[in-house]
Amino acid sequence: MRGILRDTVIELLDRKIIWVFAVIVVLAVLILLVTDDIGFRFGVGGSGEMDLGQLNEVLGNPILRGFDLFMAFLVFLAVVASAGIFPGMLQRGRTEFYMSKPISRASLLRRKVFAIWVVYGGLVLVSGFLVYLAAGLFHGAFDGSILVLQLLALVSLLIWLSVSILFGVLSRSTVASLMAVLLVWVVEWVLSYREFFKSLTDSSVGNAIIDTVYFIFPKPDEVSDIFLRIASDRTVWDWQPVWTTLAAAFVLFYLSTMIIKRQDF
Amino acid sequence: MQIVETENLTKIYQTGLKKGNIIALDSVGLRIEQGEIFGLLGPNGAGKTTFVKVLLGITRLTSGSVLINGLPPEDSNSRERVGFLPENHRFPPHLTGSGLLLFAGQLHHLPETTIKERSTHLLRLVGMERWGTTKISRYSKGMAQRIGLAQALISDPDLLLLDEPTDGVDPVGKNEIKEVLKRVKSEGKTVLLNSHLLSEVETIADRVAILNRGKVVRVGTVDEFTTRGLRYEIEADIREERLEIPENVGKVIRVTTKLLVVELEHIDGVNAVIDQLRMKRISIKSVQPARISLEQSFMETLSDGEERI
Numbered sequence: 001m002r003g004i005l006r007d008t009v010i011e012l013l014d015r016k017i018i019w020v021f022a023v024i025v026v027l028a029v030l031i032l033l034v035t036d037d038i039g040f041r042f043g044v045g046g047s048g049e050m051d052l053g054q055l056n057e058v059l060g061n062p063i064l065r066g067f068d069l070f071m072a073f074l075v076f077l078a079v080v081a082s083a084g085i086f087p088g089m090l091q092r093g094r095t096e097f098y099m100s101k102p103i104s105r106a107s108l109l110r111r112k113v114f115a116i117w118v119v120y121g122g123l124v125l126v127s128g129f130l131v132y133l134a135a136g137l138f139h140g141a142f143d144g145s146i147l148v149l150q151l152l153a154l155v156s157l158l159i160w161l162s163v164s165i166l167f168g169v170l171s172r173s174t175v176a177s178l179m180a181v182l183l184v185w186v187v188e189w190v191l192s193y194r195e196f197f198k199s200l201t202d203s204s205v206g207n208a209i210i211d212t213v214y215f216i217f218p219k220p221d222e223v224s225d226i227f228l229r230i231a232s233d234r235t236v237w238d239w240q241p242v243w244t245t246l247a248a249a250f251v252l253f254y255l256s257t258m259i260i261k262r263q264d265f
Numbered sequence: 266m267q268i269v270e271t272e273n274l275t276k277i278y279q280t281g282l283k284k285g286n287i288i289a290l291d292s293v294g295l296r297i298e299q300g301e302i303f304g305l306l307g308p309n310g311a312g313k314t315t316f317v318k319v320l321l322g323i324t325r326l327t328s329g330s331v332l333i334n335g336l337p338p339e340d341s342n343s344r345e346r347v348g349f350l351p352e353n354h355r356f357p358p359h360l361t362g363s364g365l366l367l368f369a370g371q372l373h374h375l376p377e378t379t380i381k382e383r384s385t386h387l388l389r390l391v392g393m394e395r396w397g398t399t400k401i402s403r404y405s406k407g408m409a410q411r412i413g414l415a416q417a418l419i420s421d422p423d424l425l426l427l428d429e430p431t432d433g434v435d436p437v438g439k440n441e442i443k444e445v446l447k448r449v450k451s452e453g454k455t456v457l458l459n460s461h462l463l464s465e466v467e468t469i470a471d472r473v474a475i476l477n478r479g480k481v482v483r484v485g486t487v488d489e490f491t492t493r494g495l496r497y498e499i500e501a502d503i504r505e506e507r508l509e510i511p512e513n514v515g516k517v518i519r520v521t522t523k524l525l526v527v528e529l530e531h532i533d534g535v536n537a538v539i540d541q542l543r544m545k546r547i548s549i550k551s552v553q554p555a556r557i558s559l560e561q562s563f564m565e566t567l568s569d570g571e572e573r574i
């Protein structure tokens with residue numbers, strides 16, 4: 001395991017991805033620095049007619065929202081940056097190196113997925129934490145509930161990795177793997193209009209199909225909304241998207257294992 | 266004891282719908298004994314690479330059976346004491362030479378102190394001690410080949426599988442690789458050497474098999490390949506060009522003033538021919554079985570096969 005972790009870190013450093021994250025963190029900190037305190041508080045806290053609690057209930061805390069968006073961006077970067085790892089590992093001439101070692105394909109995949117999650121997730125967390133620290137130092141905007149969003153970042157990364165890795169293993173192509181991620185994102189968005197589609201059809205079978213597809217499909221955006229609700233102390237009415245999405249992610253990881261076991265190299 | 270044993274090993278690659286299937290290996294039955302250097306020869310596309318990949322479980326066999334140290338390739342333990350140098354390898358380019366050896370050792374579950382010791386030794390063995398800290402992406406083909414050999418040796422393997430090991434290596438490097446292989450063999454290890462360069466295999470292999478279009482055409486010791494039945498070369502001061510030997514002894518293939526080549530019906534014929542020469546007071550300098558190069562033998566074996574088809 002240590003070998004694979006170490007290799008993942010070295011590859012990350014070698015591909016200069018860490019610098020991309022560093023630049024983004026520096027930019028975010030600079031933006032926080034030049035935002036004047038009053039503007040920040042105004043933008044953040046609101047005030048005036050509506051009191052903070054009310055606003056919070058309607059919009060969610062804007063600091064949290066901003067931070068959530070920033071973390072989502074970091075997760076997106078991590079997914080893009082890591083999408084080439086499996087296609088690279090499985091290319092001809094390279095895969096022979098791994099597969100001639102006394103380690104089963106399933107455990108090779110498992111360990112590599114874990115290493116990617118830990119290493120890229122770690123990068124996202126550290127970047128997010130630095131920006132959070134800067135926000136706290138410059139504007140006193142410390143807020144413990146931000147930890148919930150850090151956890152969300154890890155969960156989202158795992159969900160997206162389940163998609164990018166499955167298609168990376170299947171197609172051995174970085175582009176195809178990223179297209180699949182994009183596709184899942186689009187389909188989730190389309191499925192969010194399922195009530196509209198259901199209103200178009202009278203058939204109960206059609207409705208059942210739409211509901212089933214929605215149920216089994218990964219819903220990372222909804223998961224993200226739920227975490228945001230938790231972070232801003234709002235009530236979560238339905239946990240279904242969280243557990244169905246996690247279940248979908250594990251099914252996708254399982255499929256990756258099955259595929260890598262069957263493939264010829 | 267056999268370290269590699271295959272029986273009726275068949276591998277069919279399923280390609281695109283239109284092109285149909287490719288039979289890369291067709292009922293291959295080979296046994297490789299512990300401690301020998303075994304050369305697997307054959308033209309490009311014969312199935313040599315497919316064969317080693319099946320042994321390692323990188324490619325799944327279609328039918329038949331394979332045992333490595335008594336274990337099937339699906340069992341990852343079968344690769345515990347196996348080293349592999351792939352053909353056209355692209356080792357993780359972000360690693361350095363030493364980094365590759367460390368990673369290979371870790372994948373073999375070796376403790377780090379053992380890996381460090383062996384790395385130092387192996388880098389010296391393949392003549393790369395100055396390049397351990399350089400990234401693999403900066404290596405030349407020959408250097409990559411040397412580091413590839415070193416990583417194949419990191420587990421102190423009982424079985425070393427080398428796929429075209431001298432590919433892209435300069436003549437000095439080729440000789441060095443040969444020396445390494447001799448050393449490996451002297452430690453009682455087994456080597457399977459895939460090559461289309463016969464002259465290289467000839468000098469180090471104990472046994473060879475010729476593979477053509479997925480089939481084993483011939484297996485034997487290098488001697489069996491390079492001697493030709495009962496053909497003998499007799500070096501002598503032959504003054505008269507007209508030499509005849511009885512038909513039941515054999516026939517003259519070629520005769521010059523210095524050399525007589527005969528093909529005998531029976532091994533005892535050697536004596537009959539010598540008696541005849543001595544009777545004519547011809548002075549004999551040497552008698553030896555006629556040899557051909559492995560290359561020649563290979564070409565003949567392949568063309569025999571063609572005729573039969």
Ligand SMILES: Nc1ncnc2c1ncn2[C@@H]1O[C@H](COP(=O)(O)OP(=O)(O)O)[C@@H](O)[C@H]1O
Nearest residue numbers: 265278287289308309310311312313314315316
């Ligand atoms: N992954 C693959 N998919 C389809 N055909 C393959 C694959 N690998 C090898 N082949 C085919 O199998 C045959 C044997 O190839 P190979 O084992 O590489 O031969 P060699 O190493 O002796 O040159 C060739 O016809 C080759 O085209």
Ligand SMILES: [Mg+2]
Nearest residue numbers: 313314315352
């Ligand atoms: Mg080959």
